[in-house]
Amino acid sequence: MWHVGKVIALSDETATARTINLEVLDWPGHVAGQHVDVRLTAPDGYSAVRSYSIASGAHSEGRVEITVERLPNGEVSPYLTQELAVGDRLELRGPIGGWFVWRSHQTEPIQLIAGGSGIVPLMAMIRSRASAGSAAPFRLLYSVREQEAVFYREELRALTNNDEGVSLTYAYTRVAPKDWPRPPGRIDTTLITNATWPSNIGATCYVCGPTSFVEIASSFLIASGHSPDKIRTERFGPTGDRK
């Protein structure tokens, strides 16, 4: 059940988040939105398990990519983001989860809403859409502290060109770029109404972020007429190093 992944590349997304690219020879493949459990074991036998969303799309044979945000008092994330080196090995369990997933045979419009590092599994969906050649129309609303905290910025720019069928709206919570149309602040009903699909077209919505963000975003979606049955959520929070 546990696989061994060898670190083949590391890259910093932001000052506090790092993407870890792993080669997992016996990886059974995954679906966008799934996660993996990572187990670290100390020489004295003490072990800690944390759950991280998979960032890489489906169809990435033998490869698993995760992006880890360093939490100040984390037990696992400081190691993964600061000490882990290329060539090191990690134990992985997964892929895990069959509910918060997007499969390439889904053709309906898709609304993605990310709060901070909640972008990770949604990025896997955007990557899977591209690699599958899917024409499903996607919209992404990405709520993030400031520009410097954005993950995958260049790739998102490339994948959300008008021709690609994926549109992207950034919502900054602390610092907005100069001349940005919306002052920095938390998401609100106006933003949800303007930046997401109209509720009558039957979009499936995926919301991922801290629990408080997910509660607020999904309540706004429901208030603007989206059916609760079409909203899938994934929460992470302070109870572990999740994401």
Place this chain on the structure above:
Amino acid sequence: MSSHIYDYLDGNAAAGELAKIFAVDVTAAEGQCAHCGATKRFAEAHLYMQCPGVVARCAVCEQVLLRLVSIRDRALLDLSGMTYLSLDTSQSEQPSK
């Protein structure tokens, strides 16, 4: 704005532990709360992990659906808070892409 402190995750966070027990994915399974009768996906349950094991509570009535404690080579699973759990067994081996 609400000042409520959210101290739970969701059923997805228990999937790794439950995968040790169930041969198929539990997050997409539909379960009925034995307390209020609500029928929801397990992924939608509120999950509390600040305890020796994990406790899943109904997203509607907040009563306990599931408790799971693992100690060394033994797992104790209490499902008395659910009247049933309906699992999709079509994808028990490989994830479809």
